[in-house]
Amino acid sequence: MLDLLIKGGRVADWKNHTDRILNLGVQDGRIAYLGTDVPAAARIIEASGLIVIPGVIDSHMHASSWLGGSSAFRMMAKAGVTTAMEMAGPLETVFEGMKREGAGLTIAVLQQLKPGLNISGTDPSDDELKRAIQESLESGAYGVKLLGGHYPMTPDAMKRLIRICCDSYTFLAIHAGSTEHGSNLEGVREVIAAAEGRPFHLAHINAYCRGNVEPLEDEIRETADLLSRHPEIETESYLSPxxxxxxxxxxxxxxxxxxxxxxxxxxxxxxxxxxxxxxxxxxxxxxxxxxxxxxxxxxxxxxxxxxxxxxxxxxxxKVNPALSRFYFATQKKQDGTFLVNSFCTDGGGIPRNVILKNGLLLVDFGALTLQEFVLKSSYETACRLGLTSKGHFSAGADADITIADPVSREAVSTFISGQPVLEEGKVVARGGTIVTTPDGADAVRRFGLPSRVVDVRTLLKTRWNR
Known part of the structure; x- marks a missing residue:
């Protein structure tokens, strides 16, 4: 007998090319059945008229004392999110918030490299950067982030940071901006030049296209060209104004x-x-x-x-133009793949958790298929983070599930490893799980939180050398 059967919903799954009315079964926290039969189950949820998709994964959110706060966990759960990457830290405040006000979510955390927190100033030495990176990883971080638009480094320090992280296969995200250029198209040009072809993650690409440097259409056009010419750069876009x-x-x-x-x-x-x-x-x-x-x-x-x-x-x-949000959410390259493969909110505790709300609008509009929405809202980020058992409904995959109302475009219920997180719009789970590296597993355990360990160095080495 199955533990759970979600019956009669519109099931969409990018990896398995699925978009039709099916029944989805869960056993021992994993996907155990997908088909038209109605096997026996301890619990049956009637999902007629609802959308059933792999749990939404937010590739960029905030839940720390610096930004977002611990309300972020319940806010994300309410919005249908099951897994997310916290992109700033401070790391310990995210852990503390999860212990105190967690909502059962799976969270990876990037530790900020910030003058006064873990580096001395805007032009730290190589040794100082290496020390800060290693201390971050050993404290449980998935990787590190340069908050260039907020707390920048010099262009030279940024260039050296990219080189150090690339050489050590450390996950690095950058909010474009330095002591010489701001969080805009000029900052994007600068960081891509500084990388010299090395891979890194460029946060929220649409946020640099606000018409502050060039006319908006020209900024979008140039940014798209830069991304097309630099496939080594990963990024994401968000949908909030x-x-x-x-x-x-x-x-x-x-x-x-x-x-x-x-x-x-x-x-x-x-x-x-x-x-x-x-x-x-x-x-x-x-x-x-x-x-x-x-x-x-x-x-x-x-x-x-x-x-x-x-x-x-x-x-x-209110700074994000509709044109840049729509463009980077839907634009495809000549080979038919998306220019930007994943959605984010940059939300969490910021009230803009609209992956479902605005993303399903794009489906209604015909700009995305529902399967493409699943790619951008779940599967791509799961692959990027090395969480290969998430983001799809293959047999044996984690039973992370989001059930949504296609009319209100809001989450109705969610499950993580088959356990309820959101029930009829109410958050019912507590705690959570931290995604960390082998370096940080002991630190997360000492903090009293469960962990999921990803060998990020091997993951990035394989991806970058492909």
Whole structure:
């Protein structure tokens, strides 16, 4: 007898070329049946009229004390996510949040390389970079991230960081930007040149196409050309009109380069007063926790929160044009493969967890098939992370499942390894699992969290030498 049978839903699976009404069975946490028969099961879920897809994997989100916070876990679970990559850290705060407020999700974490946190300044030596990278891995990180748009390094330090990570087969993600160029097309040009053909992950590609350097269409065209000419670079795109950054100021100036850029691009003073004015005008919105979920506060409430907390709160700006979001979500290369293979939200605890909400709109519009949506929302990222038993419904695969309503485009129920996480729209799971490397397995265990170990060095060596 099966543990669970999901009956009569529209089952879509990219890997197995499936998109039709089927029954999906689970036994011992794994996919055990897919077909039209109705085998006996301890529990049967009627899924008629619903979409049944491999668990949504968010390839870029935030759930740390720096950005996102521990509300992120419930917010992602509510949005149908089962696995995600936290792309900033600090690492320990993500672990602490999972222990305290986790929702059963599987999470990989990248540790930020930030002056004052684990490097001394914007131009660290090779030895300092190597030490920070190894300490991050031994603490449980999947890899490291340069928050160039927020807390940049010099161009030379960025170039050396890419070389060091490539030589050691360390997963490196970069938010484009340096001490000389910002989080825009100029930053993209710079980091690709600095890499000199070496592979790395370039975060949220659409975020650099906002028309701040060249006309928007020209920026999109050049960025697409750069990606086509550099297949060694992996990236992802998101579907939300808002971004997420920090309003924290030092000497009345926003610490984050992205915050400064958002203010400057729309004619606001680059200062605490400029942030307050942007919030008052509705261009920016302050994050507010309501009943355990982060929302965007009204202008009046946002200003109150900023003043009460000395500006040290997350804030979102309406900066992402629809054209660049749509283009990078749907554009294909001449060989028929996608220019950008995976979706992300850059959300988590930022209220823009819209992979289902906006991604299924693209399916309704005819810009993607449902199988293509599964590729971009689950399968591709599972492969990239080395989680080969996720992202598909092959026999023996992890029973990570998202059931969604195609009309509301919201998650109804989710399961991870056959265990319920979201039941009829309510988050029911706790805790979670950390995806780490062999270097970090002991640290995760000492922290009291279960782990899933991926040999990232071998994974990247195989991929990069292909």
């Amino acid at each position: 808002i971004n997420g950054c920090s309003a924290k100021c030092r000497d009345d100036v926003p610490e984050s380069g992205v915050t400064r850029s958002c203010l400057k691009s729309h004619g606001y003073d680059v200062s605490a007063e400029g942030i307050l004015k942007a919030v008052a005008d509705g261009y920016a919105a302050v994050h507010e926790v309501v009943d355990g979920f982060v929302t965007l506060a009204s202008p009046e409430k946002g200003i109150e929160i900023l003043k009460a907390r000395g500006m040290d709160v997350p804030v979102s700006f």
